[in-house]
Amino acid sequence: MRVSKQGLGPCKAKSDTGHFGHFGSEDRPKLYLNSHSTTCAQVGKTAYRDSCRLKQLEGFGTEAQSRCLHRYICSQTHEQWSLQNVSALLKAEKTQRRFFAAKAIPLTGERLGLKRQAQFAQLTPDDLAVFRGILNGSATSVLTDAADVAAYNEDWMRKYKGASQLVLKPKTVEQVSAILSHAHSRSLAVVTQGGNTGLVGGSVPVFDEIVLSTSSMNQIQHFDETAGILTCQAGCVLEVLDKWLAERGYAMPLDLGAKGTCQIGGNVATNAGGLRLLRYGSLHGTVLSMEVVKADGTIMKLGQPLRKDNTGYDLKHLFIGSEGTLGVITSVSILTPRKPTAVNVAVLALNNFEAVQSAFKLARTNLTEVLSAFEFWDGACANLVLKHVPNTRNPFDSDTPSPFYVLIETSGSNAEHDTEKLGNYLDMLFEQGIATDGVLAESDTQKAQLWNFRESIPEACSKDGAGGNLKYDISVPVEHIYDIVPVMRSRLEAKGLYDPVDAAGTKREGRVVGFGHFGDGNLHLNITGAAWDKDVEDTVEPFVYEWVQNNNGSISAEHGLGVMKAPYIGYSKSPEAIQAMREIKKIWDPKGILNPYKFLPQQE
Amino acid sequence: MRVSKQGLGPCKAKSDTGHFGHFGSEDRPKLYLNSHSTTCAQVGKTAYRDSCRLKQLEGFGTEAQSRCLHRYICSQTHEQWSLQNVSALLKAEKTQRRFFAAKAIPLTGERLGLKRQAQFAQLTPDDLAVFRGILNGSATSVLTDAADVAAYNEDWMRKYKGASQLVLKPKTVEQVSAILSHAHSRSLAVVTQGGNTGLVGGSVPVFDEIVLSTSSMNQIQHFDETAGILTCQAGCVLEVLDKWLAERGYAMPLDLGAKGTCQIGGNVATNAGGLRLLRYGSLHGTVLSMEVVKADGTIMKLGQPLRKDNTGYDLKHLFIGSEGTLGVITSVSILTPRKPTAVNVAVLALNNFEAVQSAFKLARTNLTEVLSAFEFWDGACANLVLKHVPNTRNPFDSDTPSPFYVLIETSGSNAEHDTEKLGNYLDMLFEQGIATDGVLAESDTQKAQLWNFRESIPEACSKDGAGGNLKYDISVPVEHIYDIVPVMRSRLEAKGLYDPVDAAGTKREGRVVGFGHFGDGNLHLNITGAAWDKDVEDTVEPFVYEWVQNNNGSISAEHGLGVMKAPYIGYSKSPEAIQAMREIKKIWDPKGILNPYKFLPQQE
Ligand SMILES: Cc1cc2nc3c(=O)[nH]c(=O)nc-3n(C[C@H](O)[C@H](O)[C@H](O)COP(=O)(O)OP(=O)(O)OC[C@H]3O[C@@H](n4cnc5c(N)ncnc54)[C@H](O)[C@@H]3O)c2cc1C
Ligand SMILES: Cc1cc2nc3c(=O)[nH]c(=O)nc-3n(C[C@H](O)[C@H](O)[C@H](O)COP(=O)(O)OP(=O)(O)OC[C@H]3O[C@@H](n4cnc5c(N)ncnc54)[C@H](O)[C@@H]3O)c2cc1C
Incomplete structure (x- = not known):
């Protein structure tokens, strides 16, 4: 029987040759729990609230935070933290963020050198009266106070900022209709905003567009x-x-x-x-x-x-x-699908990218209908998480990270069946030498811990890139999903802009790491650096977009275009397709009042 | 142990109270095999070919026939009947059909009182020369001989007929591009035709449109x-x-x-x-x-x-x-999904529609990820199949049909697991009194037999409706999927146009039956009659469309609009949406040369 060297407790070895261990059950609550949940579990609501707000102020590391919110806080231990509370808390914190924030966000229009389009009218007191009339004069539905409006002007990443003076929060489709009818007749530009978690600057105004928030339409x-x-x-x-x-x-x-x-x-x-x-x-x-x-x-x-x-x-x-x-x-x-009643989560270590591909193919054959996630990350990502994200640790008894990891999740309706399928699959991986090590979660907490490691990667990248963190959300055919990482490393190295993770030297520190949704061909390429400058950005862009284009990929797999990538759509779509998009836009929004300056490239 | 009374062989009773029997294994080859496959198995290729052609001449009953082709002929017993052979056979028969056919098809334009649109040019010898040039003068790619062109003018149901004089069969996208470029410059109308199996008259010309067949684009x-x-x-x-x-x-x-x-x-x-x-x-x-x-x-x-x-x-x-x-x-x-390695098929008898709903809900909960089909039909459908389709028989030991039947299919990657899940599910249905009887296929042949019963229903309806068979392909929210059947029966009865199945009398014979893809909310409503007249059609239409509209359904769940339902789209889509469709059509086809007279209502 194999015993983990890192205090993971005794492992039940799956087979003597298989090198596959289960977590022991005595070490549930502490492994990998990130700071919020630990705080939360230890010191209760108030401390949690503070810690959570403080974490949010740190910038982008919100993916893991939000995860934390819903995976830990809203779960068994804190049922009293109802969803509404958490949601309200998040909203409130978002509003407060800017007061605490050290970093001032430049106006998007200024930063990107955009011009306010002259055809749009300016908001007048008469307009305001019309909107108040539509929303029955409700103070919570018509926000004009600068402090109230501010949170709706800034995006989640605190990278984009508009200068809207008005937020409207309709409750019904009829109110939305009346608002747009007036805006249209007056040529007032409007940005629709949902949860404002978009990552491409699409949900906030660029200039003084009215914000139409859907937050009160929650029936x-x-x-x-x-x-x-x-x-x-x-x-x-x-x-x-x-x-x-x-x-x-x-x-x-x-x-x-x-x-x-x-x-x-x-x-x-x-x-x-x-x-x-x-x-x-x-x-x-x-x-x-x-x-x-x-x-x-x-x-x-x-x-x-x-x-x-x-x-x-x-x-x-x-x-x-x-x-x-x-x-x-x-x-x-x-x-909506039926909620799975049985969920398994395993993380495997693998020696090379070919092994990741083989593991995926075998998963499709052997886990077929119960396979629900196949995520991957490289050793460099694992290093960053261990270095930057508190309370995370290597699940394997090895000091050097494996070149690759995958997280496999199964979801089904029969626990016994799924466990057997997964067991057979894992046996196969070890027998065929595809995986070198693995852990299988034995409790919901352990499942969350394993997920949390994967989900801490964006946060780890942000923290590592104190001087800058370039993030690309690309998709390419699955067999080429990782190609860009070594290509980018070489390219930066050739220009003296890259230090491999373990090298100590005089060159600027820089890391190129890759992780993502393997099964979807979706790579999150991150380039981080302690001291960053324009050379790096110029070496990476537009090269990364060209590379994606040449490899028949998409420059935005899931985040969209917004204001961030609108100029680059041509790397993924043909001029004919873009022209057709413009014509479709004209069918429903002939005056272009909806979310201007975004999505499609600006025309002269 | 329960023994079937109908010679199905000894049944392995699932439980004494459960009334659930398996087929015995000795009776594999003959049960439910429809006429073609029996003929085929007994007398070999030539006889099969003749019987198949003759069957095809009979009209609509092609769904079951085609099934027969691919389920039986191309399967284990007749591997020599390669796909290509079967496909070529079908094509050849389609071409020959009209020579054998007694029924002359009226021209669609005349029958529906449509006018050829004046803006379209007439084909000239110069056009022909251009097209021949594009297709390298190949005789098999440019069909102008009336006998060759005829099959492309008639649809599968032999209900719609055009008068095209030219069929073009490009092999490459560049050839398609060159063909359309010329057609567009000359305002020549074009109908794209694939396998010509569409059921709404969309794939054949209405007047003299050129047929662009994609049959040679098969790489x-x-x-x-x-x-x-x-x-x-x-x-x-x-x-x-x-x-x-x-x-x-x-x-x-x-x-x-x-x-x-x-x-x-x-x-x-x-x-x-x-x-x-x-x-x-x-x-x-x-x-x-x-x-x-x-x-x-x-x-x-x-x-x-x-x-x-x-x-x-x-x-x-x-x-x-x-x-x-x-x-x-x-x-x-x-x-493409992984091919399932384990497939189970069961047919259940149920006493009422509520039981069908309960069975479906339980299937979603208990078969979840392995559930691959949930089809249903009523007792009247079962009667029609037994009456009209040779070599089919009631799988249950009962002389009176059950009010409802469902066919449940599971597809997964582990036979043992799936069988256990299905077994548990079936036990549940019998314990809760939801199903009254059931059969579970024990071999591929039996699976095909059960499927064949379901798939013989359209053929049975066509045969029953010697005087007419009105077919509607509608979808409504699942809980209301069967409502229209009793509604329609009463409506016809009130006008003296309907005899319930078992009644003998002086009124005209008429049946209203329902079957379909339950899980998709998709009902195939059929109204058949030995002696039919316009009264029936006028009683059914447009009432059936209005009913669908009032019940938030779709007047075409899966077959599309074509020339058949183009005038009725307004029952399922709003004027704004239809207007937007017209504008989208203008973006890519400003001259309207592609498949005119179809899809959207004609404008004055
Ligand atoms: C922590 C974190 C994790 C994320 N993870 C993922 C991920 O795994 N996968 C992924 O794809 N994305 C991810 N995202 C980005 C994702 O786009 C958003 O999270 C989400 O889909 C946007 O929803 P929202 O309500 O916040 O929209 P917003 O950010 O408010 O708006 C996004 C865009 O949609 C428009 N919009 C919003 N509501 C409407 C409406 N009702 N009608 C018309 N337009 C509207 C806005 O104008 C804007 O252009 C993540 C973001 C964060 C912060
Ligand atoms: C026995 C039988 C069973 C059927 N079962 C079902 C069923 O279960 N579910 C279901 O949804 N339908 C069913 N159908 C109808 C179904 O629509 C067709 O079988 C099929 O999808 C049409 O394919 P096709 O190649 O025959 O197209 P065709 O009949 O040749 O064309 C159909 C329409 O598509 C257009 N079209 C064809 N190819 C192209 C192309 N390359 N580019 C642009 N337009 C094109 C044509 O102009 C036409 O309008 C059935 C039909 C039959 C005869």
């Missing part, structure tokens, strides 16, 4: 329990929906780090991918119908909550991933 | 074995692709009765649903990218063969279900 409208079809308003928070469904034995077909804050309308508007895509597919497959309001205020029903409807062009798909540029999504019907 | 272009992404030309036959993938451990995510003839381009252009939709979802979820040629000949690449790409509006979705009106689909990339 569940219908649930067809036989077919599993949920119909709800766009402002429902993803996690709230998931919990609501869980009580009825169903689950949302998507899951992402921002689930505690992001809204289903925002998810659909960004065509969010996330952690369950491998299993349940994209929103193009699961969103069954939609209600939208066009720029001129016309309400359009796009389909019915039905699995099948072949009557005409399926227009709702244009709105999935339209990032607020075609209309306001006010309600969505979505097909 | 598999790429297969990503890691991700399971297949890229192929539009003219690949669905079944050929499925077999090709099977050799590599993968499967097509869709399956339909016409698989031996229909093409992937046609499937995508009609957004075909079929038998695997419950499990693998719609083509909107599985089609990853597309190559299309616009009306003016411009080649457009819509995306890449990637699972994730969020750069701009996802235009390919407009082409999924566009029925040849937006452009010619020349190539498709599609995500």
